[in-house]
Each structure stands twice: as structure tokens, then as C-alpha cells.
Amino acid sequence: MSNLLDSVDLRTQLVGENRLELLIFQLNTSQLFAINVFKVKEVVKLPHLHMLPGSHPNICGVANIRGLSIPVIDLRYSIGMRAIERNEDCNLIITEYNRTIQGFLVGQVMNIVNMTWKDIQPPPSQVGKENYLTAITKLEREGMTRLVSIIDVEKVLAQIIQYDVQVSEDVLDQKLVEQMPGRKILIVDDSSTARAQIRDTLAQFGLEVIEKSDGLKALTMLKQWCDEGKNIHDEILMMFTDAEMPEMDGYKLTHEVRNDPRMSDLFIALNTSLSGSFNEAMVKKVGCNRFISKFQPDRLVEVVQDRLREVLGFEFVD
Template identity: 50%
Template sequence: MAGVLDSVDSRTRLVGANRLELLMFKLHSNQLFAINVFKVQEVLRLPKLTNLPGHHPHVVGVAHLRGQAVSVINLAQAIGMPPLQPNENSNLIVTEYNSTVQAFLVGSVERIVNLNWEDIMPPPRTSGRQHYLTAITRLEEKIIEIIDVEKVLAEINPYTIALDASQLEEEIIQAAQGMEVLMVDDSPTAISQVRHTLEPLGIVLHTATNGKKGLEQMQAWAEAGEDVPNKLLMLITDAEMPEMDGYSLTTAVREDKRLADTYVVLHTSMSGNFNKAMVQKVGCDDFLSKFQPKLLAELVENRVRAKAGLPAPQ
């Protein structure tokens, strides 16, 4: 299985087609869970783990993979279920999120399925592990729960997301007041992170939970007579989202003459090399890996300067 997970070229064929590949697995029972194949490096049987002193309760140890020490997270425990007990049938799913590599302890690994984002729905708004889902879908009459890995990782290793306003130039703060950004992302964690980063700049943040809703919002502004590319400092979009992904959203924006000149930033936890290739393929203006508040602030500052006609810093 690992061989089909590590080729950038093999992944690009789905981009712009509003499709995704999911790796399905089980934890305790017959319930199927999944994560996007784009973020998976390999799948392997559980190797010997080294204890990590002072580790987070959800981290069961460290696996040494190809000369790299990789933290192993008990995924069942991290999403509010009883922890898995490692045994000879356990597996590791090794992933890359936000430019870091980590592994998830799971039970059986099932298979990879190719689906349309239109078949991926938001999770029901209930308690329990539903808080750790970004979406659900159905396959062969079975429900598949897609895990919000960003939320899991943010709870284990919280990000520093607030900017120090004293380090921002006064002219940038003044110029940014009231400027507007549209963020399209199905992860409440990601939206919260960006909101906290932009707050010191006084920027108005509009949000949508998938590409379809984001596109509808932009089209509604256009139909109301607003100049959307001028209204928005930028559109920040995730790549993976139910109903319409970020790549298809960008393509739709570029094809609508009223929206085509909008500055679009792809903001995602996927592999940097992969997304840089996708930025060129679908016509984004920039790429930003999650979650790097200083780089986001620099990008926003440069856009504010350009929009307000301020000179570049010396």
C-alpha cells in the first residue's frame, strides 16, 4: 500500500476534478474512519516503540522510521474513545501535516477509495467524537467518518497563533482596518487560528465551510453590485472540503469574470511540494502551509501594502 501513497504525480490527477482518495481504517469496532490519502506517507505494521518521557497522554511512544523519530498518537484516545491497546494486529498510518511527520496508531487498515467531494457531507452536530470529524460519507451502505486531524494535532501540540501587535507597523495596522478576507475551510480549528492571527490587524474575516458556500457568497456579492476582487484583500481557501474542494473553488473563481482577479491563497496542511505544484496548476496566487501565523501575517502585510499603495519596507 505504501507505494501508492508517495507519488506527487499520482495525486495530481484528481486535482480540479473535485475528487479525493480516502484511506479507510478501523479503531475498536467495525466503524470505518478515514483520512485523505494526500496526507499519508505510508502504512506499516506497528514497530517497536520507544517510551517518550513527559509525553502528552495521547502519545504512546516514538517509532524510529528511516532514521527519523516519529511520535505515535493513539488516535482512538485522541478523539474521545477508549485508547487502543497496541498488539500484533495494530498498524501505523504515517502522515505529514503542517510540515511535520507523525504516526497514528490504528487497528486494521482497510483500503483506499476514490470519491467525489459532492458525496462528502458535514458531520452531524452532536457530542462525543463528532467534534473530531470534518465530514462523513457513505460507501456500500456504511457510514465513513472522516477525522479532523488538524484538531487532534492542535490539542496535542497547541500552536502559538496570536500576533504581537507592538511588532506591527502602525501604518499597516491603520491601513488594514476594515479590510476584508474570505476564509473557506471546513475545520473550525483552522478558522479560529486565522481569526486570532488577523484580529490585531482589524481585518474583517468572512467564513464559509466549503468551496460551494464560499463561491455562492462571492457570487452573491457580485450580484449585489460589489467589486469582489477589490472588496476582498484575499480569498484564503483550504484544499480538502466537502461538496467542493479548494482547487475546484479556485478554478470556478477564475472562470467567473466578476471574480477572476481575486487574490487566492491556498492554505492547507498538505505537503508543501505537492501544493506548490497545485498552485500553478489551478491558478492560485500563493500557497501557505498550515499553521504558520508569522508567514500568514507577512503575506497579509504585503497585500495590505499593495492595496493601500504603501511602499515596501526598507
């Protein structure tokens, strides 16, 4: 299994080209599930798990991986199915999201597939708001077309970690806070949980939020405003965008905005669960103004205040 991810570092070059690679796995059923390889640190056979009495019911124990204690989440149980039956096919997918490391208990891990974000579609609206998917795609396997469900890991983690949207008092500049009510901010993220976290943080200050679930929807709206002769800065103060999204990722979205002279100077902050120096490099490459790893209410508000300083002519303080 270790060979499966030996070249994962080389695969990150796909990010920013509107491409991704998915790690395909099962949850002791024939149905196929996936998460983005870029968030996967390692895949190992299921080790011995140490029980934690009183822990969240989605936590099935703690694994010791090379001296590091990693909480293990039963992914099958977390998305509303029966707890996974542990057997020789079970594996542990170790991931990094939002600056934390956790393991997901899954069944058989199949393979890695290379795809374009244009092949990734939002789940049908008829499935309701309580589903645990950010997207779906199709995969040709053994002469058959198989549906692959891409897990909304943000939502899974939000069930366990209580995210606090309160902002520290020492972060707030009251002169700027007074200027926030009524100003609009565009949020682009395929996770409804992630959008809600940002929306609830900003709503405390009277900021109005426009939400889009993928980069293509956001770009279409922005271009429509420009086609109608609207000044982009009269419509929104700035945009927060995720990196990974169906149809068009945040890097491609930023690239398209920067190459349209009608909105090329839009203030864009990349807000993503992907972390590390790679993202910092991609921010510079595509021209984002800021990079924030999820979920940090203080940083979100700091970025909004910095943008307001620019707009209102206050002295900019980094």
C-alpha cells in the same frame, strides 16, 4: 501493506479535479474512519514503541522508522474513545501535516477508495462543535452502505501542539497595520480548528473575518454578492482557502472564481496542511496568488500586508 500505497504519487493527480482518495481504517471497532491519502507517507505494521515519560497523554510512544524518530498518536484515544488495544491488527499510519511528520496508531487498515468531493458531506450540525470530524461519506461494502467518518486531524494535532498566534514584531509594517482595522477577509476551511487559528491571528489587528466551511458555500456567497451588483473588493480584501474541503476543494473554488469575470481578480491565498512542490505547481495551475503551509502566523500577516500594499499603492516588497 506497503503495496497499498505504492502508487500514492500517481494518485495526487486527482487533486485539483475535485476528487480525492481516502485511506479507510478501523479503530478496533466496526466503525469506519478515513483520512486523505495525499497526506499519508506510509502505512506499516505497528513497530515497537519507546515510551516517553511526561509526554502528552495522546502520545503513546515514539517509533523508529528507518532511523527517524516519529511521535505516535493514539488516534482512538485522541477522539474521545478508550485507548486502543494493541494487537496484531494494529497499524501505524505515518503522515505529514503542517510541515511535521507523525504516526497515528490505528487498528485494521482496509483499503483506498476513490471519491469526488461532492460525495463528502459536513457532519450533521446536531453532533455539536466538539466532534472530531471534518466530514462524513458513505461507502458500499459487502452489499451494505457504511458510514465513513473523516477525521479532523488539525483538531487532533492542536490538542498536542500549542499553536501560538502571536506575530513577530519585525514582520509588522506599522503603516499597513494601521490600515487593517475593519477590513474583511474570507476564510474557507472545513476544520473549525484551522479557521480559529487564522481568525485569532488576524483579529489582533482589527481584521474582520467571514468564515465558510467548504468551497461551495464560499462560491455561493461570492456569486450572490456579484448577482446583487456588489463589487467583490468592497466586500473583502482577500480570501484564504484550504485545499481539501467537502463538496468543493480549494483548487476548484479558485478555478471557479478565476473564470467569473466579476471576481476573477480576487486575491486568493491557498493555506493548507498539504506541503511540497506539488502544491506550488497546483497554485500556479489554478491561479492562486500565494501558497502558505499551515500554521504560520507570520506568513499569514505578511500576505495580508502584501495585499494591502497592492490595494493602497505602496511599493510592493516580496
